[in-house]
Amino acid sequence: MLVNQQLGIAPAADTLVRRREWRASQPDSIDALQVVYKVAERCNINCSYCYYFHMGDETPLERPAYAPHAVTERLAHWMADGCAELRIPHAKLAFHGGEPAMIGADAFGKACRTLRDVIEPVATLSLAIQTNGVLLDERWTDRFIEHAVGVGISIDGPQAANDRFRLDKRGRSTFQRSEDAIRRLVAARPYGAPLPSTISVLHSANDYRDIYHYLRDLGVEELNFLLPDRNVDDTAFRASDEAADYGRCLSEIFDAWLAEDNQAVRIKFIDQTMVHFRANVTPGAIFRRGRKSNQVVIARSDGTVAIDDSYIPALDWYSRAPVRPMATHSLRDFLGNPIFQEIETTANSIPTGCRDCRWRDMCRGGDLENRFSAASGFDNPSVYCGAYKGLYATVCQRLVEGGYPAHLVTEKFGAL
Structure with a gap:
């Protein structure tokens, strides 16, 4: 049974080490550099929830629509030089946007x-x-095969769910073309094409058991689900019961995944939750690693680099973050900016309002952008606090029902 095989109490080596005064700019501090390359700063559709174009940051429209190849060449050398200097063994680059396919298959291959x-x-x-x-x-499938490129496709579910927000600039559905792309890649897998992953933005009106099965029926094995972008200053949301509704959404996904009992299926938020139930992982230990597993940097079409733009919902803070030209600042120079230590320290601290919460070591206050308010910065519980509480309660209940020792749950998280 999955609870015993993957989620339960089977020993798992805890190689996590407490670190002191970690610095991104010091050699041997990072296992993988992840560069999100904004190779296109425009999009061919108009998702109304898009953080990049609809959260108040207008700078993307000030940069070139597409990165010229000279910027790609500069970025390649910037990454190589940085990995050599900082002894980073792994590099990851994700073509992003906007819509990166707008550069064309030939430019992408080059x-x-x-x-x-x-x-x-x-x-x-x-x-x-x-x-x-x-x-x-x-043609794109051929390029993905040739260059061993992983493909993530954004789709929110079947057509009714997808068309709620993911329309083109003339208000027309984009659903069929997105689904066709997934089917094409799945069909080409025997010929070397990557099995695509999906990203879906949650909406509380959807049934996520149905959406889970829809995506699985397409053949997708890696599914990612995102909470909509908002921060603590969204007072109307905080005054409503919607956060709890999102907890239901997450719980439905967990229940569908658990019921399928297929270890090949990966869902990021479930992986991040399940690690806390390994018998020899102490609360909060995963936040104290000897090397940071993944350091994100954004590369832009104009040859500049910036911090992770998923923080855009914290726009008052994000708008003051450093932006540096690759031509004059090395990776080590950039990572030496104090903001990276600020992010690390803040992400590894528990907000004041969370310190008495039973789930504090799993949630840690939630994603930084969802913790932000103009009045108190990141020292707030997530605007999705109610969603996390609902999810974690469901997970604990289901694990105990499946044979996970109840005393291990109560020792870590209190009575069920």
């Missing part, structure tokens, strides 16, 4: 060749693309 030629002598390199899938065709 970029992949350049990145591999320059970076792979220094660090292992994995390439990926996050796309809405609308522009993908057989």
Whole structure:
């Protein structure tokens, strides 16, 4: 049974080490550099919830629509030099946007060749693309096979769920073209195509058991679900019961995944939750690693680099974050900016309002952008606090029902 095989009390080596005065700019501090490359700063559709174009940051429209190949070449050398100087063994680059497929399959292939030629002598390199899938065709499948590119496709579920927000600029459905892209890649898997993953933004009106089964029926094995972007200053949301509704959404996904009992299926938020139920992982230990597993940097179409733009919902803070040209600032220079230590310290601290919560060591206050308010910065419980509480209660209940020792749950998280 899955509870015993994957989620239960089977010993798992805890190699996590407490670190002191970790610094991103010090050699041997990072296991993988992840660069999110904004190769296209425009999009061919108009998702109304898009953090990049609808959260108040207008700078993407001030940069070139598409990164010229010279920027890709500069980025490749910047990453290679940085990995060599900081002794980072792994590099990951995700083509992102906007909609990265707008650069065309030929330009994409040329970029992949350049990145591999320059970076792979220094660090292992994995390439990926996050796309809405609308522009993908057989030529793109060929490029993905040729350059071993992982493909993530954004789709919110069947057509009714997807069309709630994911329309083109003329208000038309994008659903069929996104679904077709997934089907095409799944069908081409025997010929070397990557099995696509999916990203779906949650909405409380959807039935997520149905959405889970829809995505699984397409053949997808890696599913990602995102809470909508908002911060603590969304007082109307906080005054409503919607956060608890999102807890139901997450719980439905967990229940569907558990019922399928298929270890090949990976869902990020479930993986992040389940690690806390390993018998020899002490509360909060996963936040004290000897090397940071993944350091995110954003590369932009104009040749500049910036911090993770998933923090845009914290726009008052994000808008003051450093932006540096790759031509004049090395990776080590950039990571030496105090903001990286601020992010690390804040992410590893528990907000004041969470310190008496039974779930504090699992949640840690939630994602930083969802903790932000203009009045108190990141020292707030997540605006989705109610969602996490609902999810964690469901997980504990289901695990105990499946044979996980109840005393281990109560020792870590209190009575059920």
